[in-house]
Amino acid sequence: MRASCRLSLILSATMVAGVTLAMVSPAIASPAFDEAAALFRDKRYPEARPLLEKVVAAEPENSEACFQLGMCWRNRNDADALTEGVKWLGRATELAPRRTNYWLELGAAALQLAGKKSSLAFAQRGREALEKAIALEPGNLDAR
Secondary structure (H helix, E strand, C coil): CCHHHHHHHHHHHHHHHHHHHHHHCCCCCCHHHHHHHHHHHCCCHHHHHHHHHHHHHHCCCCHHHHHHHHHHHHCCCCHHHHHHHHHHHHHHHHHCCCCHHHHHHHHHHHHHHHHHHCCHHHHHHHHHHHHHHHHHCCCCHHHC
């Protein structure tokens, strides 16, 4: 095969892959998300939460925004907040089921909530989420 043909095939494959990725990956780089993510990184959870709520309302398929919103709620560490946190972390796992860290945090939040509410259902949900994380990434020591 000539070099020009190979180059053409490589460029075509790259363009198709780029289009495919653009079609399945929600855009998470909006100015509102960037601002909320910066607050989240700085652990300014009470300030990040309302911004993230606006982002998920505008971009309901944004798994990272759902994840960060769930973590903001989880960090409040009371039963009502943990319930919201589990809801949003669960949504993140629905949107991005291959993200091990989403499953880990969902499992931890559900177990935390199970302790606060003495709930077997949340304990089971936590266990299932952690088992999913281990199945996704058996070598991940955080999952064990």
